[in-house]
Amino acid sequence: MRMNKAISVLCCFVVLFLLASCKTFGAGNESLPFIEYSDNSSQDSSEQSNSVDTYLEGSSLAIKRRYVAQFRERIIVYGRLIAAVKDDGTLLYTEEHLEENGFAGQEDRLDALHDVIALKPYDSFSGKKKDSTMFTCWYSSSKNENVFKNVSTWTDVVDWSAQQYLIIGLKNDGTVVTDGVLKLVAMHDNPKDWVDYDLSHWNDVVSVACCGLGSAVFGLKSDGTVYYATASKGYIEDGRYDSVLTWKDIVQLSSSQHHIAGLRSDGGVEVTGFGIDTTHAYLHNAAYWKDIVSIAVGNNGIAGLKADGTVVYAGDDTKGQEACLEWEDIIAIAMGDEYVVGLREDGTVVSTSAGNLTAGWNIFENRG
Secondary structure (H helix, E strand, O other): OHHHHHHHHHHHHHHHHHHHHOOOOOOOOOOOOOOOOOOOOOOOHHHHHHHHHHHHOOOOHHHHHHHHHOOHHHEEEEOOEEEEEOOOOOEEEOHHHOOOOOOOOOHHHHHHOOOEEEEEOOOOEEEEEOOOOEEEEOOOOHHHOOOOOOHHHOOOEEEEEEOOOEEEEEEOOOOEEEEEOHHHHHHHHOHHHEOOOOOOOOOOEEEEEEEHHHOEEEEEEOOOOEEEEEOEHHHHHHOOOHHHHHOOOEEEEEEOOOEEEEEEOOOOEEEEEOOOOOOOHHHHHHHHOOOEEEEEEOOOEEEEEEOOOOEEEEEOOOOOHHHHHHOOOEEEEEEOOOOEEEEEOOOEEEEOOOOOOOOOOEOOOOOO
C-alpha cells in the first residue's frame, strides 16, 4: 500500500515537471523540441530517420518550424557560389564559382575552416563556430579587406545578418551590435542621403536582418513585431520598407539586398522591398501561400518550404528556378540570384542550377 502511494506521488511529480517544461513563448521566440545535429557521427541512422519522420508526419506548424530552423544555416547561396556545412564542421562549396565571386586563391582558407555550425551569405559569407566565435570571408581584393574589423571578437552573438558594408549581430541579451564601413562609404559616395539612426533602444530582439548594402536593418521582437531603422533618406522618402512596422505574429525574417520577408506563425508570408508593385510584383504571390515553415528571399524571387517537405516559389524563372517545385523531403532552402538550393532529409543537397552543381553532396554522410 505504501509502495503504491509512493509511486503515485512520484508520477505526480513527473507530470508536473513535464507540464512546466512546456512553456509557451511569444510568436517570435518559440521554445519547442530541438533535435541537435552536432558531430555525433556514431548516432544510429535509424534514430535520425525517425526524428525526420516525426517532423514530417502531422506535427504542428510550430514544431515543424522549430525542427527545420536548425538546418536553415547549413546551406547558403552567394551569387552563384553554393556552400554547405557538414556534420564535422567543414565546408562543401562549388569551387568553380570562387573566382567569379571574388574568392580566387582562398581555397586553402576555406578548406582550413573547421567546427563551423552556421553560414550566412551576401557580399561576403560569414559564419559561426562551435565555440561561438565568428568569421567572415571577404573578396580577395585588398580594397575590401577588413571591412568588418570587430566581428572576429564577437562571442555572445546568437544571430546576425550581413550586407556589403554592414553586419548586424544579435546578442544573448536581446540587444544588437553592428560593424562595418557603411557610414564611411555613404559619406564619401552620397553624403546627402545619409541619416543617423540609433539602435540602442532595441531590446527583446530574437532575430535580425538587413538590406540595401546595410542601409536598412530589422529586428524581430519576441512578440512577433519588427523593428526597422534606415540610414537612407531615399528609403524614408519612398517608404519601401515601412510596411514591416505593421507586421504581426512574425516568427522568421529573411532578407536580400532589395527585399525583406517575414514568416507568420500561421504559415503565411509577408514580403516588401524594391519594386514590390512594379518590377518585382511577383513577390505578392507569396501572400497566398499556406503551411509554410521556412522562407528564403533573394533579389529575384522568394521560396517557401511547406510543412509537407515540398517547396513553393515566386519569381524569375529564366534560369529554371521553378524546378524546385518538383522537390520533396526538403528540410532547408536557400536563395541566390540565379537558383534555389535545398537540403533533403537524407543530407543530400539539391539545386536548380544547370549542371547539377551539388551532385554527390551529403552533409550527413557520417551518420550511421
